[in-house]
Amino acid sequence: MKTSAIVLAAGKGTRMKSELPKVLHPVCEKPMILHIIDKLDAIGVQDIIAVVGHKAEKVKEVVGLRVKYAEQAEQKGTGHAVMQAVPYLNKEGHTIIITGDTPLIQEKTLLALIENHTQANNDGTVLITKFDDPTGYGRIIRNSSEEVVGIVEEKDANEDQKKIKEVNTGIFCFKNKSLIDGLPLLNNNNVQNEYYLTDMVSIINKQGKKFGSYLLSDNEQVMGVNDREQLAQAEYIMKKYNSVSVRGKEVEKFS
Template structure:
């Protein structure tokens, strides 16, 4: 079976976040963005995960620990340059390499796996996860030839007026044949308005080499959204929270008032539990089966046994925990 590797780009400062914290360490539903990404890759059983760090690298490495290997991009010269920092670690590997950014916390294992499967079926040198957002501003456009095949990606700032009318865009997530990836990276130049080494330029280089380029359209555009500012962070939080509640409902958890309830990503809730209004479950809180939690509860890293009723309580005050029988 073909081996799979992953490169997570996490070296940027994220200046639009207006924060001293590296962008990828901002939380979505109680977990840093980059942690969401790494965990999806772990669920895929990727053989090796490399995270490219730069700005405040030590903070990211502390967060991720041994869940990733690391490559350092001391000077941010573009996405192709970032991937090239992994060359000494990956260039001898045979297989497929997923490349994604650490600011896409909504991406799922299922979509990554489907993209990878499509890449293998197409016998492609490169596969782009594409999307058609309501507003394509800022995204690289997918330029296709007369046969409908992907020819290249044109970054928004470099696009001509007619290219800006293209609705299909690059999500920033790719799958490459690992050997061909590092061969093509040697040919990437800075001949663009940003004078950076663009990873999407690898697509056109591989095309010129006669290699097959494929595209896999994302079924859910929300998954591909990158987070660049506080507004987008809040939107991601809302989407992620909705997913978390849907997940628990599918496990027979009753959430009586979703609008006043917060459940973070690391929380586990047993079946047939009822979550009452104004409940906040955070950190690594574990709720057993058949419980009643709330109203007016705020729990962090709390453990509730099966058939427990916790109400009007916080993590530092469990005096309101009592047996609960349906």
């Protein structure tokens, strides 16, 4: 069945303190978004849609004709960004949604997410991980049966929810039909007045459909790059693993 991907690349990246769009900042001499697109190509994703906004023409200039483009003129949240890509999706098939600032994600992780999603016949699946200090991440909410029933963003979380160490990585896989049908039900009744993609978890559950999760133990892979310090850290991690040699052959773990 056809697999598409939506790459969220519209943000300004204010904390980078740079005129360069956030996703174009390089890690090991390659813009972050190209690390993502190369990996999606490598795992056989047929259609890639990049949602662009801030300095869209610059992003298009770098990425070129490798992807289709959807414009998010106003940044109204991740759910709103995905809505802009819907016209490019067929009702059938599956779609990976990934942020353009996670250059350390591995191909094998994306493949495992897709496999888990399809084998479980989920309508939606979120890639999750655990952090000792989960500050800044959306927390995974489970019911008494340990099923994922919601994701609460940091700014909307209460004190008990903030203690949860299981977090959303920002990477999802959806059945296209469930995604397309659910997006119009999103609202912006939250602290940031944004349309959160994470609210699709509760929407799918309320519809009696199946939402699952896939746990990634190596949380380095999903480190988001939001400022210069994290950019340097991502560069260090990628160089460290790409220099590993096994039997005289270079092993590319992160690129």
